[in-house]
Amino acid sequence: MEIRILPALILALGVTCAGFLPGYYYRQTHLENRSVIVKGLAEQDVKADLAIWNLKIVVNGNDLQEVQHTLETQLKQTVAFLQKHGFATEEITTGPVETNDLMANPYRDNTAASTSRFILGQPITVRTDNVDTVAATLSATNELIAQNIVLESQTANYFFTKLNDVKPQMLKAATENARQAANEFAKNSNSKVGKIRNANQGVFSILPRDDPNAYEPAQINKKVRVVSTVDYFLED
Numbered sequence: 001m002e003i004r005i006l007p008a009l010i011l012a013l014g015v016t017c018a019g020f021l022p023g024y025y026y027r028q029t030h031l032e033n034r035s036v037i038v039k040g041l042a043e044q045d046v047k048a049d050l051a052i053w054n055l056k057i058v059v060n061g062n063d064l065q066e067v068q069h070t071l072e073t074q075l076k077q078t079v080a081f082l083q084k085h086g087f088a089t090e091e092i093t094t095g096p097v098e099t100n101d102l103m104a105n106p107y108r109d110n111t112a113a114s115t116s117r118f119i120l121g122q123p124i125t126v127r128t129d130n131v132d133t134v135a136a137t138l139s140a141t142n143e144l145i146a147q148n149i150v151l152e153s154q155t156a157n158y159f160f161t162k163l164n165d166v167k168p169q170m171l172k173a174a175t176e177n178a179r180q181a182a183n184e185f186a187k188n189s190n191s192k193v194g195k196i197r198n199a200n201q202g203v204f205s206i207l208p209r210d211d212p213n214a215y216e217p218a219q220i221n222k223k224v225r226v227v228s229t230v231d232y233f234l235e236d
Contacts, residue, residue, distance in 0.1 A: 034234040035197050036185050040178025041227050042170040045209055048158035048220045051134040053126040056098075058152040060116040071097065071120045074149045078124060081144055085137040087126055095123035121152060131158050131220050157217040160206055166224060171201055174228040182232045194233035202228045 057074050061067040075094065082092055098121035128134065134156050144151060182193045208214040209221040216222065 034191070035231050036182050036193075036234055037229065037231045038178045038181040038185065039227050039229050040174035040176070040181065041225070042174035042177060043223055043225045044166055044170055046160050046162075046166065046206075046222050046224055048131050048160050048222060049129055050159040050161050051126070051128055051131040051156060052159070053128075053134050053138070053154065053156040055124045055126075055154040056152045057122040057124070058119065058150050059122075060119045062117045064118050067118045067120050068097075071122055074147075075122050075124075077147055077149060078144060082124075082126060082137070085140065086130065086133045087128060087137075091126055091128045091130075093125045093127070095125065097122055134158075135220060155218075158220045158222075159217065160222050160224070163204060163206070163224065167204065170204075170224065170226055171228065174202070174226055175199070175230060178228060178230040179232070182230070186234055189234070191234040191236065194235045196230055197233050198231040200229040202226050 055078070057071065057078060059067050059071045059074060061070070079092055079094075083089070100119040100121075102117050102119070126134065138154070138156055141151065141154065179193060186193045204224060204226045206216060207223045207225060208216050208219040209223045210219070
């Protein structure tokens with residue numbers, strides 16, 4: 001009698017498992033397929049911490065030695081001007097002199113060359129973390145004009161180099177923002193937000209703080225922005 005009962009029990013257990021397991025795996029698959037993908041935004045105002053200011057003095061004339069002497073004098077005056085406004089000697093570097101002989105140009109304008117054959121340019125670069133000093137000194141370059149110093153070009157670019165310092169808190173803020181959006185979606189669908197299924201931190205971008213159409217490197221005040229994409233499980 002006991003020998004006949006044992007196969008029956010095994011058969012009953014098998015039938016029970018056969019009914020339970022498909023239902024269990026269907027529920028798990030159903031839960032795993034229920035998710036919501038949302039985006040989280042984080043922005044933070046920052047200030048540039050590095051400035052690179054490029055200047056170039058230009059002198060022209062018909063006597064090369066005289067033009068060279070004038071350039072050397074104006075270089076000293078310009079360096080003195082920069083030091084007067086607070087820049088250290090190690091923050092100021094000079095590049096090689098650029099020489100242009102108009103008579104060496106086969107397409108030259110002989111009339112122009114007769115009055116100023118030689119054009120010499122002296123590049124100067126200021127690299128500093130005193131970004132406010134650069135901005136203030138830019139507006140004072142009329143002092144150089146008063147000394148008959150002509151700047152052919154000058155551009156100041158400002159950079160934010162501490163992005164890694166703000167990344168963790170911004171990613172946290174973006175994730176929290178994404179969860180808020182997911183909670184709103186879940187509330188409308190009678191669900192609850194579960195764990196993160198998948199996430200993409202997104203690309204960090206540095207933008208002008210005040211004018212989105214402005215040239216970002218020329219702005220001291222900037223805005224760091226990141227949009228993260230987060231995929232959350234939804235629970236019943």
